[in-house]
Amino acid sequence: MKQTTAVLLARRPEGVSVASALTLGAIDLPELTPGLALVRNQYMSVDPSTRGRMDPGEKQYTTNFEIGGPLDGSAIGVVVESASDLLPVGATVRHRLGWREYAVVDDKLATVCDLTKAPVMSWLSSMGQTGFTAYAGLIPVGRLAEGETVFVTGAGGAVGSMAGQFARLLGAGRVIGSAGGEQKCTWLREECGFDHVIDYRAADVRAELGEVAPDGIDLFFDNVGGEQMVAALHNMKIHGRVSMCGAVSNFGSQDQPSLAELIEVVLRRVTIQGFIVRDFEDLRPEFEDRVSGWLASGDLVDRATVFDGIENAGAGLEGLLNGANLGKALVRLSD
Numbered sequence: 001m002k003q004t005t006a007v008l009l010a011r012r013p014e015g016v017s018v019a020s021a022l023t024l025g026a027i028d029l030p031e032l033t034p035g036l037a038l039v040r041n042q043y044m045s046v047d048p049s050t051r052g053r054m055d056p057g058e059k060q061y062t063t064n065f066e067i068g069g070p071l072d073g074s075a076i077g078v079v080v081e082s083a084s085d086l087l088p089v090g091a092t093v094r095h096r097l098g099w100r101e102y103a104v105v106d107d108k109l110a111t112v113c114d115l116t117k118a119p120v121m122s123w124l125s126s127m128g129q130t131g132f133t134a135y136a137g138l139i140p141v142g143r144l145a146e147g148e149t150v151f152v153t154g155a156g157g158a159v160g161s162m163a164g165q166f167a168r169l170l171g172a173g174r175v176i177g178s179a180g181g182e183q184k185c186t187w188l189r190e191e192c193g194f195d196h197v198i199d200y201r202a203a204d205v206r207a208e209l210g211e212v213a214p215d216g217i218d219l220f221f222d223n224v225g226g227e228q229m230v231a232a233l234h235n236m237k238i239h240g241r242v243s244m245c246g247a248v249s250n251f252g253s254q255d256q257p258s259l260a261e262l263i264e265v266v267l268r269r270v271t272i273q274g275f276i277v278r279d280f281e282d283l284r285p286e287f288e289d290r291v292s293g294w295l296a297s298g299d300l301v302d303r304a305t306v307f308d309g310i311e312n313a314g315a316g317l318e319g320l321l322n323g324a325n326l327g328k329a330l331v332r333l334s335d
């Protein structure tokens with residue numbers, strides 16, 4: 001029986017201090033039966049939903065992790081042994097068995113990635129679920145129209161940096177973001193083409209939005225929830241739309257605003273739609289065509305913060321929850 005090193009959940013964490021709740025251990029790899037392939041993972045994605053899945057109750061849209069069991073999540077790697085015609089040795093494949101160095105993947109649950117369309121790391125960021133979430137949130141959910149004013153929270157993160165850039169490339173009139181700290185704000189303005197970025201740790205977001213979007217926000221793409229969501233609701237246009245992608249502020253703070261603030265939705269006749277990216281699979285081919293074109297033309301900045309080695313995977317997740325990472329958070333598992 002072959003084994004691999006994996007990240008295991010040692011105990012359920014409190015708040016955003018997650019690294020100490022994880023440990024490394026050996027897990028068994030199944031035998032290769034028809035339809036399976038052994039993949040040497042190169043990179044894995046670090047996602048806020050991983051934190052939700054460490055809790056016992058269903059908070060996210062997938063399964064919860066068991067104490068003593070391995071974590072999982074998106075990863076990309078190279079097929080080194082195969083019992084599947086669809087996953088030949090040498091192919092680069094994306095699958096759901098990250099948080100381990102090697103994985104035995106089912107060909108029905110893995111996709112071969114064409115590295116002529118995008119570099120390997122982009123298949124987990126702009127060309128992966130991250131970019132696809134931004135795309136779904138803007139187009140079918142947000143119904144973005146040309147010339148509109150868009151506000152994106154968590155703009156310095158993976159989904160947010162894509163949402164703001166995609167909005168610009170899709171013809172938004174004004175793209176405003178919010179992020180924590182001057183470094184992220186400067187990067188978003190100078191490299192990602194945001195028109196204005198609010199440092200939510202230093203500024204009064206509600207007041208600043210009123211100054212930079214005096215006519216109101218048409219489309220609010222929310223990754224964060226909490227106080228920033230309230231700030232945006234007070235600055236929506238009449239009949240504005242909210243694309244509710246996530247609420248990462250839930251993990252860190254006990255101090256959530258009152259639901260009474262939702263009266264703004266009534267007063268401004270706002271439409272709020274939550275969404276889960278996997279409901280939009282039919283859009284994936286058009287999404288990949290568009291994004292690979294933007295990458296090739298140099299119109300899209302796809303930046304990652306990369307942690308080296310499986311032993312630093314917990315630090316990567318903690319960095320994501322603390323706001324230390326710029327762009328997409330990835331862990332390099334092998335060369």
Ligand SMILES: NC(=O)c1ccc[n+]([C@@H]2O[C@H](COP(=O)([O-])OP(=O)(O)OC[C@H]3O[C@@H](n4cnc5c(N)ncnc54)[C@H](OP(=O)(O)O)[C@@H]3O)[C@@H](O)[C@H]2O)c1
Binds near residue numbers: 046245320329
């Ligand atoms: N609906 C879906 O299908 C779907 C799919 C994927 C992801 N998501 C959601 O999309 C959101 C973004 O995910 P991601 O992978 O791109 O993560 P990410 O934005 O790269 O990382 C999270 C970021 O949130 C910010 N943050 C953390 N705590 C905060 C707080 N209390 N207040 C304000 N900002 C805070 C941090 O940046 P700062 O430095 O700016 O604080 C951090 O970098 C998450 O809510 C996630 O759950 C939804």
